[in-house]
Amino acid sequence: MANGEWFAQLYQKSYRSLVLTAYALLRDMGEAEDVTQEAFAVAYGRRARVARAESPEAWLRTVVVNLSRRRWRRRATLDRIMRKEAEEPAPEVFGEHLDLHAAIRRLGDEYQAAVVLHYLADLPVDEVASILDIPVGTVKSRLSRARTALAAQLRTEEVQDA
Template identity: 40%
Template sequence: MSVTREIRIGGPPPDPAPESPALSFDGFYHAHFRALVVQLAAYTGDRSQAQDLVQDAFCQAFARWERVAGYDDPLAWVRRVAWNLAHNRWRRLRTAQAYLRRQRETHVAGPNPDRVAVDTAMAKLPPRQRRAVILYYLADLSVAEIADQERVAEGTVKSWLHRGRAALAAQLRESTGEVRDV
């Protein structure tokens, strides 16, 4: 492998083509947007909010790109702005929630005894039976859909449902002395 080099004798080295600030910002934006969204989504727990925050941070960077581009690490500046925006948004939300809590008094009725008995009985079921009962009765999934989701045969799901219902009936019978509909 041979390397050819151009040797210029005399005169200054050729100037690289000047890159316009808009083009360099575009490349910077496309290179770092996704990574910053992932970081902020992990921090905020909301991908949509993270996208908004990072977009706002890049807007601020674009408005002062001449100066930001000259920093040693422009990405660190944009990241700090995005994190500050997230923190400020969280602080405003916390303040608003505290205000709302002070403004209205809410009374929430506790669960009725039937609900407590069912919840207690459900907690005693083995995890697979509990999951099958929840998916069948609360999520309204069919036996075939549950089997597909859990990657088991339909007969296995039917067995889990049968055993789960029998265990729930026995638990409810013990706790209340009567059988309740599950």
């Protein structure tokens, strides 16, 4: 396989999942895409190391999580200084599942991250636990509570729309 071909395949295979990981932490699609691009730029600069990694996607995910956390801390600090809340992502970002994404955004931060990483980024529970740095049982509990809350929210919206 050509030198750049494996990297292009890694990008194709991993991009969406990594954006969702960043989105789970940042709750801003534009920033999530920026962080993911930055992670791929870092990986490209260190492609020899990434190529030797047991799981290049896991290596990238670690970079995405670290960059997202750094960006979130910077944004939180700036928001405190400016005394204004961070903006919600534009509804058009979510397309056909607008109601579901709106309901997910109404969950608490800890529940949002678990739901996005597990159900949207399709990561196993143990990997979600590793990314969020919490026990597997806590992830399972948050997912269960989030499902209950989402079901209630979506049922209420369905009744209101009828």
